[in-house]
Amino acid sequence: MNQSAGLPKVSPANEPPAFAIDGRNRIVYMNPGAEVLLGVRGHDVIGCDLTALLSRGLPRKIAGAALLRIPGSGPSSERTVYLLRSTNAHPGSCPLSRREHEVVALLADGFAALNIAARLNLSHATVRNHIQNALRRLEVHSQVELVALALRRGWADRQEPPWTSRDGALPLSPAAAIAARG
Secondary structure, three states: OOOOOOOOOHHHHHHOOEEEEEOOOOOOOOOOOHHHHHOOOOOHHOOOOHHHHOOOOOOHHHEEEEHHHHHHOOOOHEEEEEEEEEEHHHHHHOOOOOOHHHHHHHHHHOOOOOHHHHHHHOOOHHHHHHHHHHHHHHOOOOOOHHHHHHHHOOOOOOOOOOOOOOOOOOOOOHHHHHHHHH
C-alpha cells in the first residue's frame, strides 16, 4: 500500500492471517500469516477446493473469521476473502508482559482496578501502573480501547457472565437467573 493515497503503510508482520477463494470454492490466495496459523504452505493448497483444506481439522485452529465478498463479472470470478482469528494467540504476538496481560484479561472480564488488585493480591497503584503501561505499549488512549484491542487480537478471552440466558438471546439479571434455576 502506498501512503500517498492516504492509506496506512502495512507491513507483512501486521497483516491478519487471510486466504481467498474463487466462485468455485478454490483457494486462490493465502498469506504467510494464514500459512502459519493453518500449518500449510500456500503453494501446496492454491487451486485446491476449500473442503480439502477444511478436512484437515483446521476449524479447531480458527476462533473466528471475517468475510469479505468481492463480486466479479460472473460466478467464477467472484472472490471471498477470509480474515482469520486463531484459537490460540501466539505468545510472542502479544507485546504485553505476563502481568499486564493478566490485568488486561481481567479488565475484559469486567473487573475494575480495585477488584483486580484484590484478586491478584496487588496494590491498587500497581494495577493502575500495569494498565498505564499496557495503554502506552499498545498506543491506545483508554481502557475501552485497550480491552477492545485485546479482544480483537485474541489476547483476552471474554467470558460471558453466569447470569446470561442459555440461548444467548437476552441477558438475565442475577435475581432472574437464580429464580430460573429455582
